[in-house]
Amino acid sequence: MPAAKALATALIQSEQYGTPVGVALKVLAQEKRDERMSAAEKKAAALPAKLTVPMIIFFLPVLFIVVIGPAAMQVGN
Numbered sequence: 001m002p003a004a005k006a007l008a009t010a011l012i013q014s015e016q017y018g019t020p021v022g023v024a025l026k027v028l029a030q031e032k033r034d035e036r037m038s039a040a041e042k043k044a045a046a047l048p049a050k051l052t053v054p055m056i057i058f059f060l061p062v063l064f065i066v067v068i069g070p071a072a073m074q075v076g077n
């Protein structure tokens with residue numbers, strides 16, 4: 001597990017260099033938060049491209065029926 005390995009490394013380095021454990025854990029937590037935020041932003045950036053085809057296939061035809069349908073019915077009468 002990379003997270004457990006990073007935690008162990010941070011604790012070992014904290015002990016070796018004499019830095020406070022709390023500071024090392026705060027830095028590690030901030031790095032992990034930044035990694036999660038970066039991964040979420042990457043997924044969010046890819047979302048519009050993935051939603052284009054389903055929108056065209058499922059949403060637009062229904063929208064055209066709702067918008068154009070009443071006008072077509074009046075023209076037919």
